[in-house]
Amino acid sequence: QVQLQESGPGLVKPSETLSLTCTVSGGSISSDYWSWIRQPAGKGLEWIGRMRTSGNSNNNPSLRSRVTMSIDTSKNQFSLKLSSVTAADTAVYYCARERAYSNYLWPDSWGQGTLVTVSS
Amino acid sequence: DIQMTQSPSSVSASVGDRVTITCRASQGISSWLAWYQQKPGKAPKFLIYGASSLQSGVPSRFSGSGSGTDFTLTISSLQPEDFATYYCQQANSFPPTFGQGTRLEIK
Numbered sequence: 001q002v003q004l005q006e007s008g009p010g011l012v013k014p015s016e017t018l019s020l021t022c023t024v025s026g027g028s029i030s031s032d033y034w035s036w037i038r039q040p041a042g043k044g045l046e047w048i049g050r051m052r053t054s055g056n057s058n059n060n061p062s063l064r065s066r067v068t069m070s071i072d073t074s075k076n077q078f079s080l081k082l083s084s085v086t087a088a089d090t091a092v093y094y095c096a097r098e099r100a101y102s103n104y105l106w107p108d109s110w111g112q113g114t115l116v117t118v119s120s
Numbered sequence: 121d122i123q124m125t126q127s128p129s130s131v132s133a134s135v136g137d138r139v140t141i142t143c144r145a146s147q148g149i150s151s152w153l154a155w156y157q158q159k160p161g162k163a164p165k166f167l168i169y170g171a172s173s174l175q176s177g178v179p180s181r182f183s184g185s186g187s188g189t190d191f192t193l194t195i196s197s198l199q200p201e202d203f204a205t206y207y208c209q210q211a212n213s214f215p216p217t218f219g220q221g222t223r224l225e226i227k
Binding site: 043044046047058060061094101102104105107108109110111112113 | 121152154162163164165166169170173175207209211212214215216217218219220221
């Protein structure tokens with residue numbers, strides 16, 4: 001069974017770049033889509049973006065210009081960079097596998113999440 | 121973006137009760153809706169996709185229905201481990217969007 005684990009700094013200064021990595025175990029990163037989803041404290045979930053090893057990627061238009069995603073197949077990892085962060089980017093960040101069920105993609109396996117706080 | 125609105129925002133129930141949670145989309149999404157369960161401090165768990173298809177390993181007391189704009193998640197007989205927050209998510213229109221969540225509490 002696939003497992004995902006997020007890692008990265010828990011504190012980022014305003015205007016800097018948030019960088020997170022997700023390590024995938026129990027499955028190959030060369031298949032499926034891989035995504036990032038975040039959840040501000042006490043609030044709902046916001047989908048950030050997805051990508052796959054083919055290079056095909058989609059990002060939420062609300063964040064698109066600030067988001068960069070990449071995949072390292074040699075390490076079975078994928079990464080998120082979010083630039084020019086503000087306090088509004090403070091959230092628990094989840095990485096997830098998205099798999100097609102009935103021809104639509106759904107995040108069916110999630111990491112445990114990592115809290116990133118934006119503060120000086 | 122499609123707005124997903126869940127009701128109620130919270131509900132209290134007892135073990136053995138039947139509970140229904142509603143999710144409404146701001147425009148039609150056919151049957152492209154999923155439900156997730158989240159317990160405090162944990163990642164969401166994928167329960168249902170395509171509005172009514174149960175993910176493998178999910179107990180049969182969970183069921184989903186609906187199409188278009190109105191959807192429901194029903195738990196037929198609440199178990200202690202079911203007390204959690206539930207989210208709906210649409211995949212019909214880009215970007216995928218989630219409801220604000222329904223907290224299911226023990227009465």
